Amino acid sequence: MKVWLGLGAMLLLAVVVAACAGHEWASPADLMRAIAGDQALRSRLLFEWRLPRVIAAAFVGALLGLGGTIYQGVFRNPLAEPYLLGSAGGAALGATVALLAPFVLPQAWLLPLLAFAGAWGATMLVIGIARVAGAVDAAGLLLAGVAIAAILGALRSFLMLALSDDTVNLQVVLSWVLGGIQTPTWNGIGWIALITAGCLGLAQALARRLDVLGLGETMAVAFGLDVRRFVMVAVLAGSVIVAAAVAFGGLVAFVGLASPHVARWIVGPLHRPLLPASALVGAIVVVLADAIARAALPPAEIPLGLVTAVAGGPFFILLLARRLRT
Numbered sequence: 001m002k003v004w005l006g007l008g009a010m011l012l013l014a015v016v017v018a019a020c021a022g023h024e025w026a027s028p029a030d031l032m033r034a035i036a037g038d039q040a041l042r043s044r045l046l047f048e049w050r051l052p053r054v055i056a057a058a059f060v061g062a063l064l065g066l067g068g069t070i071y072q073g074v075f076r077n078p079l080a081e082p083y084l085l086g087s088a089g090g091a092a093l094g095a096t097v098a099l100l101a102p103f104v105l106p107q108a109w110l111l112p113l114l115a116f117a118g119a120w121g122a123t124m125l126v127i128g129i130a131r132v133a134g135a136v137d138a139a140g141l142l143l144a145g146v147a148i149a150a151i152l153g154a155l156r157s158f159l160m161l162a163l164s165d166d167t168v169n170l171q172v173v174l175s176w177v178l179g180g181i182q183t184p185t186w187n188g189i190g191w192i193a194l195i196t197a198g199c200l201g202l203a204q205a206l207a208r209r210l211d212v213l214g215l216g217e218t219m220a221v222a223f224g225l226d227v228r229r230f231v232m233v234a235v236l237a238g239s240v241i242v243a244a245a246v247a248f249g250g251l252v253a254f255v256g257l258a259s260p261h262v263a264r265w266i267v268g269p270l271h272r273p274l275l276p277a278s279a280l281v282g283a284i285v286v287v288l289a290d291a292i293a294r295a296a297l298p299p300a301e302i303p304l305g306l307v308t309a310v311a312g313g314p315f316f317i318l319l320l321a322r323r324l325r326t
Contacts, residue, residue: 024298086152179304257312
């Protein structure tokens with residue numbers, strides 16, 4: 001109980017700090033007045049723009065933490081992270097189309113919709129290729145994912161060159177690809193909350209079988225687990241979760257890699273407590289990283305993915321060095 005209270009308190013503190021951070025810093029008293037319904041312009045900006053963005057950042061981080069935990073459990077590899085299997089490349093391709101091509105639907109709806117469709121389609125393509133090749137194990141899926149990700153990255157670059165003109169600013173596309181939390185309405189926050197809760201329930205449904213798979217394929221089969229079928233289901237579930245995160249937050253690197261490791265140090269390796277702990281850690285990390293992105297170089301804003309990459313790169317190197325020594 002103390003662990004969960006501690007993580008909850010840390011997340012609440014991170015939300016307060018992030019809500020106060022920005023081009024012009026606010027005080028906790030300003031934040032309380034905004035929440036209480038003060039109609040001053042400063043309070044309205046805090047309540048209608050900054051707070052929804054901070055809460056959306058928390059949900060994006062939670063989704064990345066869940067996706068990273070599932071991928072590391074499925075591939076039994078502590079260096080695995082959510083942007084495997086081409087899901088991030090597919091989401092980036094869909095977002096590029098939404099940002100550059102003219103459509104009837106509003107871009108606020110079209111961007112997450114096409115990003116989600118791109119991530120889902122890329123994952124299904126990877127699974128289909130692996131099935132045709134007869135390589136539906138973890139290694140086969142990884143290799144197919146790397147190939148699809150490279151192809152999708154090239155297609156995205158081609159579309160950026162082909163569809164851009166004097167009326168389209170490529171900086172908008174680049175800023176999304178480099179990561180950036182979309183600022184939703186409060187109704188949008190409700191939808192993101194529902195999606196996150198559904199993804200947490202989906203991940204928890206896989207928890208026991210992820211623990212069994214962690215014992216090794218031979219032991220998993222002995223316990224009655226259909227390993228090939230479960231790998232496919234878990235990869236698809238992880239990709240759905242990552243697609244939701246990418247649709248609302250762009251490409252945010254290393255959060256899905258680091259969050260499960262930090263959570264394991266806190267609650268241990270069993271997936272039933274590990275999944276919600278990873279979600280909380282991911283939420284804390286993305287909330288603080290987004291605060292840095294908004295406040296470090298005012299009035300400009302640093303892409304969120306750059307902040308997490310600068311912090312996550314050394315963490316990945318330390319993990320790799322530790323793994324090579326063992």
